[in-house]
Amino acid sequence: NAGVTQTPKFQVLKTGQSMTLQCAQDMNHNSMYWYRQDPGMGLRLIYYSASEGTTDKGEVPNGYNVSRLNKREFSLRLESAAPSQTSVYFCATTQGWAYEQYFGPGTRLTVT
């Protein structure tokens, strides 16, 4: 029972390159989230998906796209990476509005 997994763990990109961050969960949760964590700014929501087939913007969606491929998987795509997107990215899941979120181990992304 792996919980929430994220790939890759680390990535270095050049400005303008694209990449997709992958998230998968085996908890049978309906809702999935993508956050970014920056020093002194806490966690900020990028996009979320309340259920399979739905996605919605969070606080900082610009420069990102998402796909809820199925109930298990939720990917985050950077189409043209910028240095401002250097961050640690976390995927999280939850079963319902009032329940705790379960986090993956994170992806450390550096854009040069």
Place this chain on the structure above:
Amino acid sequence: AQSVTQLDSQVPVFEEAPVELRCNYSSSVSVYLFWYVQYPNQGLQLLLKYLSGSTLVKGINGFEAEFNKSQTSFHLRKPSVHISDTAEYFCAVTKKGYQKVTFGIGTKLQVIP
């Protein structure tokens, strides 16, 4: 709109001393409140949560928090800290029927031997 304020960005404390990490929230409706802990190079994990009922909530690793509606606070406490408690702690808030959770900026707890 909901928001969370963590008043201290860093809290140094000696081992075996008590600690309080402060959290204030802003919301016009009933809230659900959480504390998460993040150890270095890991994701966040839940320490405790307040949904309803008793205002004193006990969590893992000896932590507890008290929901104070009149002061809109949800401070985290531990009577005696250990070196292993060194981590970053995040307060978070959401509300009934709401999809999103709002996190504070975090408080780094440094336990000094």
